[in-house]
Amino acid sequence: MRKFTEEQHMFRDAYRKFLADEVAPRMDEFREAGIVDREIFKKAGDQGFLMIWPDEKYGGMGDNDFRYEQIIIEETTRAGCAEWYNTLHSRLVGPYFKNIGNEEQRERFLPKCVSGETILAVAMTEPGAGSDLSGMKTTATDKGDHWELNGSKTYISNGINADVIIVAAKIAGVEDKHAMVLLIVERGMEGFDRGKNLEKIGLHAQDTAELFFNNVKIPKENTLGTPGKGFIHLMEGLAEERLIGMVGYGASARRAFDVTREFAMERNVFGKKLSDMQNTQFKMAEMDAKIDMLQVYIDHCVEVHNQGGLNANIAAKGKMLGSEIEWEMADLGLQLHGGAGYMKEYEISRIFTDARMSRIYAGSSEIMRYIVGRDVFSQKYQSILE
Template sequence: MLPRDFTEEQQMFRSAYRKFLEQEVVPNIDTWREQGIVDREMFKKAGDQGFLMVWPDEQYGGMGDRDFRFEQIIIEETANVYGGDWANTLHSRLVAPYIDRFGSDEQKARFLPRCVSGEIILAVAMTEPDAGSDLAGMRAVAKDMGDHWLLSGNKTYITNGINSDVVIVAAKTDPENNPHAMGLFLVERGMEGFERGRNLKKMGMKAQDTAELFFNEVRVPKENVLGDPTLGFLYLMEGLAEERLIGACGFLSGAQKAFEVTREFCMQRKVFGKPLSKMQNTQFKMAELRTEIDVAQAYVDQCVAVHNRGALTAEDAAKAKLYTSELLCRMVDEGVQLHGGAGYMDEYPISRMYCDARITRIFAGTSEIMKLIIAREVFAENFVEFVDRA
């Protein structure tokens, strides 16, 4: 693998975070998977040591360093201990930035310090039973009642759905006159009419609480609206490039871990009297995957550098998300195959990784949606000509 561009401070941060994971995550991950949820205390422990949210300004309790490489380190090291079920990055780098970018000074002061400390756990609620990648199909609505909003609707597949204390809920605010008008509402634990459904059973990511949420005429104060209540769709779109970069970093880290697990097994497992790693087919398969992972890492690292400059495009983020999710699924599939029957047994990590990986080609935009986004760049001139003729 080519040398990677991390500062000395970031390397020290990696070492400290790795030690934290070994002490707090490794001994507990199996228990969390069995109970179907990560203990809330885990967020507080990470917050106490400065590992939950690095980027917020010091006045809110963060380091004030917005270099995405810190989050990249958190993602990589968490994946390395099979801790991807812990949705710490969704809390810290996917949801919390909406408050930072679109919240008022009062909202930032009210929420961010407790998000940094882990006292508040965050979630975002966009997906509905009939609206996934197509947010235009959303049915949740919020009515302006003068001094407050009245929120009604259902959401599903919401990560941190059980643990969350504050949920950013997307809802239409003028469905009759402007179906694209959407608001983002800060719904807090305990608000009347806000109810949680069951913790959903899933193929993988067993420790990640994923729930249905119900909003039955929830009275949301005007001070709990993020920005303009008609521009929520644009706010969500603004965060998608980073969301897909977060995904790409995690998927690639998962592929790297699956490669290491499979390599170790192939060197120990004997077939016809010699290690599996001595078989030419094994060598060729692993050589191909090693090359794909290393090439993908170079691209993702470049995307991180471009994102730090504020220049990452939706198309480039989509390429990273598409390729790394597909690569991860190829890697775990080949890993199971090279493990043979052992790969189908839960006692081997590759079995768990295989089940966990499948969702990556779906969330944060399916592979098919990523291809449509990339195609806009590929056929940009055609799109321009179509718009001109229209």
């Protein structure tokens, strides 16, 4: 039995209705436009669905229980709205202000983030620096009363919609390749430009852009955290980022299973239902078991995270296997749909193309295996069951 409170069940019902009324009916429109209307963020904020954790003085509920975000991710995916990256805004980027920001920054930015007036993004990836951030070329030069930011970022989610972007940059003149600073870049700053909305093979409603910084003057009050420790600050948020990912992977796998099950029970092949064929039953039985096992691990990770115990190794395991199981189910689902699965009108085709990114972003499957494998052969290795 999954551990949600009565209040959280009520929250799930209300959020599910919000998605059905306000977001899901417009998703095809957003996919065609390549971007979710900013109005959706505002509507979610007005109803208290955008940011849960900020204190009441900033407009939030003041409840840091990750299960609220778990509900948001699961229901957003279930409704076919996962391309609306509300969790990137609310639970991946927003907490930087809580964890390493100062009170002036929290008061200045959080209320409008909670209300949906301000949309957030984080910019780490560059053309030559993805999983390995030490290859970063963007620099911040200390000019005394401000930083001068130069460089570019790519594949930035919410890149078009974002009003406030946390940008990672190397500190110019410092030899340590990990000496970075996180800077708060705001819409309209002179020298800050965006490229076009990038076209992708999936996640069509999610705006993704290149960002360019040409001698952008960043006031010192827009320094987030401690200069020189930007790399550490980024690493501190990775475990939760991967937990966010695995919750989505589990929900997506289950959604792919559900639509495939429904299709198999309706489709006639050689005079009988596709669901009556032993191969279909065996394949779907295996995936049902895998998805259930994944969900148990995800729920365990959420509980561990709420207790402050989620670490890089635990999160890497879930991110790695979760994205693999999602892909396995999406691939099987499309295969069992046959030719219909290749048609855009069937939901499984979108799940399939969207799922391909899961094994890449927030650390590729290869990087996850490296993290887990390194831990397996360390002196500190300990099974999660011990």
